[in-house]
Amino acid sequence: MQIRGIGAGRAKWVVRYRNQLGGYLREDQLDEVFVLRDAPDLRDSLKKYTFVEPGFAPKLxxxxxxxxxxxxxxxxxxxxxxxxxxxxxxxxxxxxxxxxxxxxxxxxxxxxxxxxxxxxxx
Structure with a gap:
């Protein structure tokens, strides 16, 4: 939510999708988040300030x-x-x-x- 344009609602969708997936493995998976599809600038900002931890193992x-x-x-x-x-x-x-x-x-x-x-x- 500290990223400009990402409020509580969008943050909730990003976290919800992460949990449904079992964890993000690639930053381009943010493109699949419903509330970010029509907001390329927000997706780019979010990608810039987020990361996938090396060696992360998703929930299988x-x-x-x-x-x-x-x-x-x-x-x-x-x-x-x-x-x-x-x-x-x-x-x-x-x-x-x-x-x-x-x-x-x-x-x-x-x-x-x-x-x-x-x-x-x-």
């Missing part, structure tokens, strides 16, 4: 044990992908490696690359 979602409700809450998964992941897991058994998600035919490569740092298999 286990795609083998997470329920549909737990999966769809992650911004990079959402409801359609959560349904697909759960259905594929139920049909084919647990994923052995995160890369096994690539076997889901309708999961796009760019979707997998975004969710990759946030998912795990155990």
């Amino acid at each position: 979602v286990n795609v083998n044990t997470a329920t549909f409700d737990e999966l769809y809450l992650h911004p990079y998964i959402g409801k359609p992908r959560a349904r697909i992941i759960v259905a594929y897991r139920n049909q084919h058994g647990p994923f052995k490696r995160v890369e096994d998600l690539k076997q889901i035919p309708i999961l796009k490569v760019e979707d997998w690359e975004k969710m990759r740092p946030y998912v795990r298999c155990e």
Whole structure:
């Protein structure tokens, strides 16, 4: 909130999105925050004064044990992908490696690359 133009409301959205993700890994993820989409100057200011700690490990979602409700809450998964992941897991058994998600035919490569740092298999 100390950054000009970032009040309590916008700060709350930035923190909420960070928590939904499990933590920011790259500064360009700020571009995805709803209340900053139409405010490029604010995004640039925020990027200038924020950072991602080197070696930061985000909160991970286990795609083998997470329920549909737990999966769809992650911004990079959402409801359609959560349904697909759960259905594929139920049909084919647990994923052995995160890369096994690539076997889901309708999961796009760019979707997998975004969710990759946030998912795990155990």
